[in-house]
Every structure is written in C-alpha cells, then in structure tokens.
Amino acid sequence: MATFIFAQLTIREAQRRRILWVALLMGIGFLTVFGVGFHYVMLELEMFSDGGTMNTAAGGLLAIGLYATSLLVTVMTVLVSVTTISGEIDTHTIETLLTKPVRRWEVVLGKWLAFMLLLALYLLLLAGGLMLFVYLRSGITLQNVPAGLGLMLLQGLIVLSVTILGGTRLSTLANGVLAFMLFGIAFLGSWIEQIGALFQNETAVDIGIITSLLLPNEVLWRRAVTLFLPEMADSPVMSAGPFVVISQPSPAMVWYALFYTAVLLLLALFSFSRRDL
Numbered sequence: 096m097a098t099f100i101f102a103q104l105t106i107r108e109a110q111r112r113r114i115l116w117v118a119l120l121m122g123i124g125f126l127t128v129f130g131v132g133f134h135y136v137m138l139e140l141e142m143f144s145d146g147g148t149m150n151t152a153a154g155g156l157l158a159i160g161l162y163a164t165s166l167l168v169t170v171m172t173v174l175v176s177v178t179t180i181s182g183e184i185d186t187h188t189i190e191t192l193l194t195k196p197v198r199r200w201e202v203v204l205g206k207w208l209a210f211m212l213l214l215a216l217y218l219l220l221l222a223g224g225l226m227l228f229v230y231l232r233s234g235i236t237l238q239n240v241p242a243g244l245g246l247m248l249l250q251g252l253i254v255l256s257v258t259i260l261g262g263t264r265l266s267t268l269a270n271g272v273l274a275f276m277l278f279g280i281a282f283l284g285s286w287i288e289q290i291g292a293l294f295q296n297e298t299a300v301d302i303g304i305i306t307s308l309l310l311p312n313e314v315l316w317r318r319a320v321t322l323f324l325p326e327m328a329d330s331p332v333m334s335a336g337p338f339v340v341i342s343q344p345s346p347a348m349v350w351y352a353l354f355y356t357a358v359l360l361l362l363a364l365f366s367f368s369r370r371d372l
Contacts, residue, residue, distance in 0.1 A: 097197045101205025102212070105179070109213065114175055118217060125167070126224040129160050130232075137233060153233040154324050157225060161323065164221040165247050165316050168214060169278060172254045176210050177271045180262030180367065200364040207259055207360060214251040218244065239322035246319040249352055250312045254278065256359035257310070263366040277310045285313035307344075311352040314344045 109115050133156055140149045180203065183189040193199065222244060229235050237243065254274060261270035288303020290296075307314040321344075 097201040098205040101202050102209040105206045105209035122220050129225060130228045134232060150235060153229060153235045157229045158320055158324060160225040161222060165250055168218055168251045169254050171217060172214060172251045173258055173271060173274045176255055176258045178267050179206050180259060181265060181267045181270055199368045203364050203367050210255050211252060215248055218248055237323040243319040243322040246315045250315050252356050253312055253352060256356050260359050260363040263363055263370055278312060281306050281310040281313050311348060311355060314348050315352055318344045318349060
C-alpha cells in the first residue's frame with residue numbers, strides 16, 4: 096500500500112511542477128509537425144509514384160517518426176527522473192518522507208512505478224498518434240503493434256532504472272551525465288554494428304554487441320522495427336540511418352534487457368536501503 100501512495104505522490108509532484116502539461120503540449124506539437132509533413136510528402140508522392148513506392152515511403156516515414164518517439168521517450172525519462180532521488184536527498188525532502196513508518200525500498204519502488212505509468216501514457220500518445228495519422232492518411236498499418244510498443248516502453252524503463260539507481264549514490268548532475276553518456280555509447284555502438292554487418296566486419300559487429308550489453312536500448316529499437324515493418328527492415332530505402340537492420344538482434348537480447356532492468360531496479364532498492372542520509 097505504501098508503494099502505491101508514493102507512486103501517487105510522485106505523479107502529483109509531476110503535475111505540480113507542470114511537467115505533464117509541458118510534455119502534453121510538446122507531444123501535440125510533435126504530432127502536428129509530423130502530420131503536416133507527412134501529408135505534404137504523400138501529396139507529392141501521389142502525383143509521381145505508384146502504389147508500391149508510396150506504401151514503402153509511408154512506412155519509412157512512420158519508422159522515422161517512431162524512432163524520434165523512442166529518442167524523445169528516452170530523453171524525457173532522464174529529465175523527469177534524474178532528480179527524483181538525488182534531488183530529494185540534497186534538499187532533505189526524503190528525510191521527511193522517511194520519518195513515516197515506511198520502508199525505504201517502498202519509496203523507490205513507488206517512484207519507479209509512477210514514472211513507468213507516465214512513460215507508458217506518453218509513449219501511447221506519441222506512437223499511437225503517429226500510427227493513427229498514417230493509417231487515416233495512407234491506410235498503412237503496422238504489424239505486431241503490442242509487442243513493438245512493449246519493446247519501446249522497455250527502452251524507457253531501462254534508462255529509468257539507470258537514473259533511479261544512479262540517484263541513490265550520485266549527485267543529480269553526475270547521474271544525468273551517466274545516463275546520457277551510456278545512451279550515447281550504445282547509440283554509437285549500434286551504428287558501428289550495423290556498418291560492420293554491412294561490410295561483414297566481425298570486429299565492428301562485436302563492438303556493437305558489447306556496447307549493447309552496457310545499455311540495450313538501441314538493440315530493442317532494432318527489434319521493434321523488425322516487428323513493426325518486417326517487409327521493410329532490409330529494404331534499400333531503409334539502407335541508411337538508424338532504420339537499417341542488417342544485424343538482426345536475437346530474441347535473447349530482449350530477455351537480457353528484461354533481466355538488465357530488473358537487476359538495476361533491485362540494486363536501486365538495495366542501494367537506497369543501505370545509504371546513510
């Protein structure tokens with residue numbers, strides 16, 4: 096019960112700081128920009144392209160929008176959660192909460208659950224809005240939508256667990272640097288792996304695999320896009336940028352990502368329970 100009380104308090108704090116309203120308005124702005132751009136691109140294609148080319152282009156544009164969504168979810172995760180533990184320790188707010196008859200792990204778990212709910216809603220707003228607009232404008236639908244969205248949510252939960260764990264021991268600034276640098280390393284490693292697979296360079300592929308073990312965000316995106324658009328993942332149209340999936344991630348990486356998230360969360364619960372305040 097205490098865990099859910101702290102989850103409610105965390106959501107109310109996000110409302111009080113107007114984080115939810117800003118995220119909502121910016122999300123609507125993101126969907127508006129994508130929708131207008133998609134509409135005019137499709138108008139141009141309708142004049143000069145056949146149906147197959149239009150469908151391929153529409154799927155590619157949707158993949159771009161979904162990739163931008165995954166980046167936004169990751170950035171939002173860091174920004175809204177990076178201060179949730181360390182900030183309250185610095186301001187001694189956490190000491191007031193811990194005077195109540197609650198366990199420390201209940202505080203951390205409640206905050207984690209609250210941010211998980213907020214991330215899920217934000218992902219549904221952005222990704223669901225993109226899919227709905229593309230369907231209404233072009234009739235294109237994605238395959239395996241629940242599984243793909245689940246992988247995108249797991250991307251955010253991985254970063255959330257990193258920031259929650261970091262917040263139990265690091266300052267807010269150091270925690271933010273850690274989260275963003277890990278993401279940057281994984282992002283770069285993913286590109287190296289794809290380029291290595293393209294040129295059949297095993298060393299480059301191995302580098303990408305190792306970096307994905309440090310933070311398996313990008314490998315989850317590649318898995319998600321192959322679920323959403325299996326017929327387009329290896330298309331020449333998608334042969335540049337983060338949408339190429341030359342090196343297919345294995346299902347085992349999804350299990351690794353789940354294990355990774357659970358371990359980081361358990362470490363966060365243990366670390367905060369043992370920290371001197």
